Amino acid sequence: MQNEPIKDIVIVGGGTAGWMTAAALSTVLNGRYNIRLVESDEIGIVGVGEATIPMIQRFNQVVGINEQEFMRETQGTFKLGVEFVNWGKQGDRYMHGFGRLGQDLATVAFDQYWQKMRRLGKAAPLEQYSITRMAAKANKFMPPRRDVANSPLNDIAYAYHFDASLYARYLRKLSEGRGVQRIEGKITRATQREPDGFVDAIELESGVRVEGDLFIDCSGFRGLLIEQTLTTGFEDWSHWLPADRALAVPCESVPSLTPYTRATAHKAGWQWRIPLQHRIGNGHVFCSRFISEDEAASTLLSNLDGKALAEPRLIKFTTGMRKQAWNKNVVAVGLAGGFLEPIESTSIHLIQTAIARLIEFFPDRSFNPVDVTEYNRQSRFEYERVRDFIILHYHLNQRTDSEYWTACANMAIPETLRQKMAMYRARGRVVRVDNELFSEVGWIQVLEGQNMPVDAFSPLVDVQSEADIHEYLESVRSVIAQCVDVMPDHAEYVKKFCAAAKM
Numbered sequence: 417m418q419n420e421p422i423k424d425i426v427i428v429g430g431g432t433a434g435w436m437t438a439a440a441l442s443t444v445l446n447g448r449y450n451i452r453l454v455e456s457d458e459i460g461i462v463g464v465g466e467a468t469i470p471m472i473q474r475f476n477q478v479v480g481i482n483e484q485e486f487m488r489e490t491q492g493t494f495k496l497g498v499e500f501v502n503w504g505k506q507g508d509r510y511m512h513g514f515g516r517l518g519q520d521l522a523t524v525a526f527d528q529y530w531q532k533m534r535r536l537g538k539a540a541p542l543e544q545y546s547i548t549r550m551a552a553k554a555n556k557f558m559p560p561r562r563d564v565a566n567s568p569l570n571d572i573a574y575a576y577h578f579d580a581s582l583y584a585r586y587l588r589k590l591s592e593g594r595g596v597q598r599i600e601g602k603i604t605r606a607t608q609r610e611p612d613g614f615v616d617a618i619e620l621e622s623g624v625r626v627e628g629d630l631f632i633d634c635s636g637f638r639g640l641l642i643e644q645t646l647t648t649g650f651e652d653w654s655h656w657l658p659a660d661r662a663l664a665v666p667c668e669s670v671p672s673l674t675p676y677t678r679a680t681a682h683k684a685g686w687q688w689r690i691p692l693q694h695r696i697g698n699g700h701v702f703c704s705r706f707i708s709e710d711e712a713a714s715t716l717l718s719n720l721d722g723k724a725l726a727e728p729r730l731i732k733f734t735t736g737m738r739k740q741a742w743n744k745n746v747v748a749v750g751l752a753g754g755f756l757e758p759i760e761s762t763s764i765h766l767i768q769t770a771i772a773r774l775i776e777f778f779p780d781r782s783f784n785p786v787d788v789t790e791y792n793r794q795s796r797f798e799y800e801r802v803r804d805f806i807i808l809h810y811h812l813n814q815r816t817d818s819e820y821w822t823a824c825a826n827m828a829i830p831e832t833l834r835q836k837m838a839m840y841r842a843r844g845r846v847v848r849v850d851n852e853l854f855s856e857v858g859w860i861q862v863l864e865g866q867n868m869p870v871d872a873f874s875p876l877v878d879v880q881s882e883a884d885i886h887e888y889l890e891s892v893r894s895v896i897a898q899c900v901d902v903m904p905d906h907a908e909y910v911k912k913f914c915a916a917a918k919m
Contacts (some may be wrong), residue, residue, distance in 0.1 A: 418451075418782045419589075419744075419772070419781050420781040420782065421449075421781070422449070422630050422779065422781055422782050423449060423450055423629055424449070424450045424452070424627060424628040424629050425441065425449055425450065425451045425452070425629070425632065426452050426453075426454065426618065426626055426627075426628035426630070426631050426633075427451070427452070427453040427454070427631075428454055428618060428631060428632065428633050428634060428635050428640055428641055429453075429454070429455055429633070429634035429636060429640075429752070430455030430584060430634070431455075431580075431584050431634065431636070431750070432580050432764060433585050433634040433636075433749045433750025433767045434453055434455060434584075434589075434713050434749075434873050434889075435453070435583075435584045435588050435591060435766065436475070436586035436587060436767050436771060436803075437632055437634060437682060437767075437774075438451060438453050438587065438588075438591040438596045438762075439479045439587045439590050439591045439769050440475070440478065440479055440771045440775065441771075442591050442594035442822065443478060443480065443483040443594065443643075444478075445597055445777055447594070450597075451595065451596045451598045452593075452596070452598075452599055452626060452628070453591070453596055453599065453661065454598070454599045454601060454603065454620070454626055455597075455598065455599075455616065455833055456600065456601055456602045456603075457600065458602060459687055459800070462511070462625065462847075463715045466577055466578060466579060466580050466690045466692070466697045466906065467495060467498075467575070467576075467577050467677045467688075467690050467758065467761040468495065468575040468576050468577075468761055468764050469551070469574045469575050469760075469761050469762065469765050470573050470574060470661045470888075470893055471560050471751075471756060471765055471768060472575055472576060472765065472768065473570065473575070475623070475768045475799050476482075479565070479587075479590065480507040480590075481771075481916065483914070484913055484914045486578075486583075486586065486652075487576070487578070487855065487910070487913075487914035487916075488584045488914050488915065488916045488917070489582060489863060489916070490576075490579050490586060490916075491578065491579045491582060491585045491692045491693040491694045491695075491875070491916045492576050492577060492578035492579075492692065492693065492914065493576070493673060493675065493691055493692055493693060493910055494557045494574050494575075494576060494577075494579045494905070494906060494909070494910070495514075495575040495675060495676060495677060495761075496513055496514060496548040496549070496551055496557065496572075496574055496674050496675045496676050497511050497513030497514055497548055497549060497550040497552055497574075497577055497676050498511070498512045498513075498576035498676060498679055498680050498759075498760065498761065499511050499552070499676050499677070499679070499825060500512065500680045500681075500809070500865060500866075501678065501679070501680040501681065501683075501867055502680060502681040503679070503681045503686075503809060503813060503865070504812070504813060504814055504865065504866035504867045504869070504919070505813075505814045505815060506815060506817060508865070508866070509869070510861065510862075510864070510865030511543055511549045511552060511553070511861070511865075512678065512718060512760070512858060512861045512862055513543070513546055513548040513549035513552060513572050513676075513738075513863065514547045514548050514574060514770050514915075515546065515547065515572065515573035515857075516546070516571055516651075516857060517530075517542065517546050517857050517860070517861075517884070518530070518545040518546075518889075518892050519892050521880070521885075521888055522876075522879065522880065523876065524874050524876045524879075524891075525856070525858055525874075526545070527542075527844065528845075528873050528874045528909070529686075529877055529880070529882040529885050529889065530545065530875050531807060531870060531873040531877075531891065532843045532873050532877045532882075532885065533882075533885055533886060533889055535786035536809065536882070537871075538882075538889075539889060540889070540893055542766070542860075542861070542864055543603070543628075544721040544893045544896065544897075545587060545804040545889070545892050545896065546684065546896070547568040547569070547571055547572060547839075547896050547899055548571075548572060548573060549902065550575070550896055550897065550900045551572070551675070551900050551903055552655050552674070552675055552676040554900055555673070555674055555675060555904075555905060555906050555907070556670060556675070556902045556904065556905060556906060557574070557903065557904065557905075557910075558572065558903050558904055558909060559572060559574070560572040560573075560628035560720055561663075563605040567574060567899065568715060568895060568896050568899045569896075569899050569903075570698060570780070574675075575761070575768055576690055576699075577677065577690045577691060577693075579682060579690065579692055579697075580764075588595055591766040594713065597636070598625070599626060601619075601620035601621060601622050601624060601848065602620060602621040603619070603621075603635075604618070604619050604621050604759045605607070605618070605619050605622060606618045606631075606640070606641055606644075606645040606859035608645070612744070612847045613646070613744060614744045614745045614783075615628075615631050615641055615645060615646070615744065615745060615746055617660060617762055618631075618641075619866055621766075627802050629745065629781065630745055630747070630779060630844050631745060631746045632745075632746075632747050632748075632749055632774070633746055633747065633748045633749065633752040633753075634741075634749050634750050634752060635752050636725070636750065636752060637733065637751050637752075638752070639738070639748060639752045640752075641746045641752075642738055642740075642741075642743060642746050642752050642753070643738070643749075643752075645746075646743045646744060648738050648739055648740050648743045648748075649738065649739040649740075650734070650736055650737070650738055651736045651737050651739055652734055653735045653737075653803060654734055654735050654829065655827075655832065656705045656735075656737070656803070656807050656829065657670070657756075657757065657806060657810070658823075658824075659685050659701050659702055659735070659757055659809060660702045660704055660705075660732065660733060660735075661698045661702055661703070661704050661709065661712065661730065661731070661732055661733070662700065662701045662730075662731045662732060662733070662757075663699060663702075663709070663712055663713050663716050663729065663730055663731075664697070664698070664699040664725070664728065664729050664731065665699070665716060665720070665724050665725070665726055665727070665728040665729065666671075666695045666696065666697055666698065666726060667695065667698055667699050667720040667721060667722045667723060667724050667725055667790070668694055668696070668721075668722030668725065669692075669694065669695055669697050669722060670696070670722055671691075671876070672907070673691055673693075673854040673906050673907035674691050674906070675906040675912065677689065677690055677761060679759055680719070681813075681821075682700065682702070682708035682715050682719075682816070683706070683707060683818045683820065684702050684703050684712070684818060684820040685701045685702030685707070685712070686700075686701055686709035686759065686819075687699065687700045687703075687716060687719055688701070688759075689721070689899055690759065693915065693916050694916065695725060696720075696721055696722065696767065698716065698719075699716070700712050700715060700716035700728075700813060701757050701758075701759070702703070703820060704821040706818070706819060707820075709730065713728050716728060716799045719906060724730065733755050733757075733804075734755070734838060734882050735755055735756060735757060736754060736755065737753065737754030737755075737766065737795075737796070737799045738754055739751050739753075740750075740790055740792050741753045741770065741791065741792055741795040741796075742788045742791045742795075743819060744783070745779075745783055745803050747770070747791075748770075749770045749771060749774075750763075750766070750767045751763075753766075753770060753795070754766075754799055756799065756802055756803060759806055759809060760802070760806060760809075760854075762802050765772045765853070766798070766799070766802070767794040769798060772776060773791050773794055773795065774791070777790065777791045792800075796830055796854060797850065797852070797853070800830070800832065801832070801852040801853060801854070802853055802854070803827075803830070803846075804830055804832055804836065805853075805854045805858070805859070805862070806884045807829055807830070807833055808836075808859075808862055808863070808866075809862060809866070810824040810836070811824055811825060811827065811829055811833075812825075812837075812863070812866040812867075812868060813825050814860070814866075814867065819916060823840065828910070833841070836859065837863075837868070840860075840863050840868060840870065841868065841869060841870060841871055842861070842871055842872065843858075843871070843873060843874060844860075844870040844872070844873050845865075845874070845908070846859040846860055847885070849853070854883035865870045
């Protein structure tokens with residue numbers, strides 16, 4: 417069958433989701449399609465997604481972004497992981513860092529050798545076998561040294577913290593330079609064609625009618641097209657993730673520029689801390705059934721590093737996803753497609769993967785239902801597996817100080833998560849399914865950091881002698897410590913290579 421290409425792509429909404437979509441499509445489609453983005457200056461954006469995971473580097477590379485320029489323009493800093501405080505028991509701290517753990521030995525994963533030596537009291541804490549985690553603790557940063565073979569310096573994995581509104585502005589400039597047309601205006605309604613109900617246009621308050629073949633809904637929680645027009649339906653996951661509010665506030669910076677996000681558990685939720693060059697982003701995610709908004713705000717403001725720079729801004733949400741991310745000729749990207757709280761900085765990544773899937777299954781005028789079904793299957797799989805990882809943080813707690821944490825520990829969990837936890841308890845093993853987002857290393861760090869007991873380890877570990885394993889672990893730990901010693905201070909690295917102009 418001959419392809420009958422579409423011509424007009426309309427992106428509904430700006431912000432990070434809209435302008436990431438515009439930047440990617442204007443790069444990949446190479447001027448062959450008409451791309452328009454409709455947004456209103458009167459409508460604010462959520463903008464809490466200021467922390468990322470390493471795959472954002474791939475997006476920036478594809479759209480041709482220079483890292484140092486991007487960091488200057490977005491007031492960015494580097495991120496080596498997330499520090500979790502008070503999530504297992506009160507007083508506990510652990511780091512979920514990027515990159516690998518240890519070095520390979522024979523045919524068994526590094527963590528299995530560590531499990532054995534820990535039982536014997538001859539292993540250091542898990543973080544000491546990871547360069548990113550130890551560098552984060554020392555406030556050190558440098559990009560990987562590709563010219564140094566067989567060195568932990570070659571294993572440094574990192575992401576970014578940045579001001580999401582500045583990132584959207586930066587991508588807008590890039591996109592408009594590649595032919596994307598921005599249309600200012602508030603949308604009053606969408607019209608649908610007969611007889612299939614496909615969206616054929618959106619109408620603006622000004623009376624302007626914007627017609628299109630493919631519509632990408634980046635309108636945030638409202639879901640102007642995917643929900644308000646097509647009534648796609650929403651799958652509510654609040655029985656597993658009951659937090660339904662967030663308060664966000666920036667505060668003044670402090671001299672120590674930490675290369676990691678911090679998530680601190682409180683009475684009925686948790687607080688994020690994201691250090692930027694010009695300020696620190698903070699927020700309190702909480703469940704309104706267990707704490708009032710006033711008390712949540714008080715908790716947030718009393719746990720800031722510096723003076724608050726604004727009044728806390730309230731964001732209401734329901735955790736879950738649309739029943740279809742792609743419905744008819746509308747694809748939902750970002751918050752229009754679903755919401756998972758930002759505890760593991762997945763918000764921007766889920767935008768990125770939605771765009772990548774759209775490019776992979778890019779339609780012609782037939783909008784082949786086979787492609788749409790597969791897009792939706794992959795989208796659901798990704799959301800559900802990220803959901804499980806986030807639920808793990810709540811469910812695997814041993815806190816007894818509040819009704820909220822007790823309820824999280826006792827709640828029923830998805831069968832997919834139950835199997836994951838059972839597998840780890842049995843033999844310290846994590847099986848990554850179908851290239852799900854979080855790797856074995858990510859699961860291990862949270863399971864260990866929150867005190868998951870392990871009954872046994874791989875019998876193949878005993879092929880190596882205890883003395884050899886101990887020497888091996890000590891060598892890894894020692895070399896990592898030496899490498900961290902020579903790394904530059906994070907603040908100094910940012911100042912030297914990507915300092916933003918004074919605001």
